[in-house]
Amino acid sequence: MNRILLALSLFMATAAGAQKIAYETPGALDHLHALQQQFEDLRFGMFIHFNIPTYANQDWPDPDASPDIFNPTKLDCNQWAQAAQSAGMTYGCLTTKHHSGFCIWDTKTTDYSVMHSPYKHDVVREFTDAFRAHNLKVFLYYSILDTHHKIRPGQITPKDVDMIKAQLTELLTNYGPITALIIDGWDAPWSRISYDDVPFEEIYRLIKTLQPDCLVMDLNSAKYPAEALMYTDIKSYELGAGQKISKETNRLPALTCLPVNSAWFWKTDFPTTPTKNPDNLVNDLLVPLNNAWCNFILNVAPNRDGLIDQNALDALAAIGRKWKNEGPVAKIPPGVAPVISPNIAKRQAANASWSDDMDIMDFGNDDNFRSSWMSNPAVQHPWYEVDFGRDRSFNTVVITGEHITRYRIEYFENGGWTPLVPRGDDSTHVKIHRFSRAWGSRVRILIDQFNGQPGIAEFGVYDERR
Template sequence: MEPYAKDRPLHELQQAFLDLRFGMFIHFNMATFQDREWGDPTSPPDLFNPTHLDTDQWAEAAKSAGMTWGCLTTKHHDGFCIWPTATRSASVRHTAHKTDVVRAYVDSFRKHGLKVALYFSILDLREDIRHFDVTPDKIQLIKDQLTELFTHYGEIDALIIDGWDAPWSRITYEEVPFHEIYGMLKKLQPNCLISDLNASQYPPSGLYYTDLKAFEQNAGQHLPEESSVPAFSCVTITDGWFWRQSDVDGPLKTTKQVVEEWLVPQNARHCSLILNAPPTREGRFAPNVVERLKEIGQAWKHGGPTAKIRPTTVITTSNLATGRPIKASSSPDTVGPDLANDGNFNSSWYPDSGRTEAWLEVDLGANRSFNTLVLVEPVGKWKDYQESRIKSYRFQAWSGGSWHDLVVGNSPQRVQMHEIPRTKADRLRLHIEFTDPIPHISEIGVYDEPRS
């Protein structure tokens, strides 16, 4: 992949990422020294003490597997930073050795011709950044730490963010404002892809709060057969994410499983695989991990560029239609139009039977501005709903005493995203035409994205 030019179009950056095909996740942080998956946030900084850190070995092992990029856990959920942050957080700056692991990693991977990505957790147990306990000061701490990572370590190709809007953290995109931080990062490094590791809960064919769709296989998230958006899938070569003492002689994922079950089929579906290889407490990969990575490289060869993707809209702001007053042309008993704007993609509204057209109307409030419209249909949710049931649709805005078309479509998919010129309206209507069977609407999306 050629060096990024300034401000490359997003779909070109996504395509370049997919062309990388195979990367190395490196979970190495406080939890490494505790035999835990999440580090103990009360641990003293000096517990983090890699005695023989060898990031060149990491890079060489990645290359032996045919990998082309890496991603390092700069800060996991316990909040310990493995770079010498100037913020108040505990970090390697507070250890005797003061080793900047992030610097060593980026230098080694670039020296070996590998692209570099970073991982950063929004959830921070040391600083008590949790749901219902987020303050402006804590938001600024997050921004300051990300600014350090984006200004001190050269060009970062991708950032994987964790702990945001996850069922186990519950920190919402509003508590820690996603679009503010996303915009800040894009100003610092316009060509860095920003991926939220937990955004897979949204419909798989839409990019909500992420430039790259993420599927964490260890958490039971699997790439859908019909996936068409740029994505990565992550899995571990050991049982867990961080190294444990039992991994010295423990089982590793087989070469056959990595190559034949994950790498080859996922590459064919617009997805890059990132395989986690955890360093030991020394800061090196164990011999069995090194050997398995070599075997993978012998069994799989980089196949060159992947199939081309289509440009996809990225949603970074809140849905202006969620929870607003809504009415419909008709609804069966027990089904209300509010099921189409309740923020739950698993619920849906549908019209009465015996009809061939219907509409939903949302009261947005006093003259709201928006520039992105989304229609979500539950295609694939049920065995008898494997393709769109909508013949055609149109989004309309109320203006000057009548309805005016904003978008007209006749080739629905599960998620239809439309970028339009910024518009002001107090009411929005979705009109659909169909035959039999009756279509369902999971969500109407109305967004004001910060596009230039």
């Protein structure tokens, strides 16, 4: 463990100066956009939930379940790849570590792994080799929440963050090019691990340093507005959790996921319970999602032998007969760089013009996009500000709100207000402003025109590394 952490620190120290993240170098935002387009052009892939929960008959097993139960004696990743090809899929994504912390690769960070199970083979290696041999792209899934190693809310230490970085370093160093990394268990209401507890920007930069072409997807990005990429390169929607993309208004590169069975991990009733209807999967999801710049990843859970059940194989083959991959999708609309830095305005002291108590200014920077500060309808010149209590540096402001059509943004320094955005005419739901770094103790928006009762769900201020 100490050896890999030392290697990680030395690698990061040398690589950080040489490799900047996607949008910081000339033409690099175009490069990110090209990667996003390539992702959408893949159209359809296989999610593979296969880990120690497979042997527990539930998605959330005992975090101290013994590695002895993990023993897929007939595991055949070539069968998985062939099944994906039969459906017209172009990639696969394997759960390298789920929420209970069991690692199915040859990790040096913990004994809670496949190498200490009866199977004793690197499943990630077998998966990546098999899918590449069948000309399929390789994605990996990784959970930040880890109940076995106590990487849980309120208990996260610097050593935990170091272990996360060491594990990601192994996955992104030892298994060839990874097209995308899907991260879960982070900044979600049920995981309660914030992007401050495990710093998103540090993890994102590590991934991009190790593999600059690897897209980063946080499955919990549906918390954030549908109009902006915040803490992700690809907007994601989990249909089973009620997260639905707007097929009419979406303008971002997106991903929607759903299991073909009733749950993500294999259950004892899967072989005898009908899968979801292939006709519905094609006509109601795959085709309309692709037409809305949304890739569809369908989960197929291998059983305890390490094989996909026959009814799931039949469903995939039926999908392949009903749907043909027509190649690249329409061009994604031009976009801006994702926001990945900490929000320094979150839960800071806020002030505003008159509002009713149930819509008070505290709701405008509470890290909850479902609550808002709302100006009282009688106010003719509404305003909202965040007070840091001391001078802070910042270079980005993101305002998520309603009915604001013209505005100004200013910051307070040396006893006076200085314009940041002298006139904003952006009437969209999310307004992203990037500018040269400024220093100030307060930031405010002055709302000059509005077409309804103005409100702010979140007033974000960021000090991006650029």
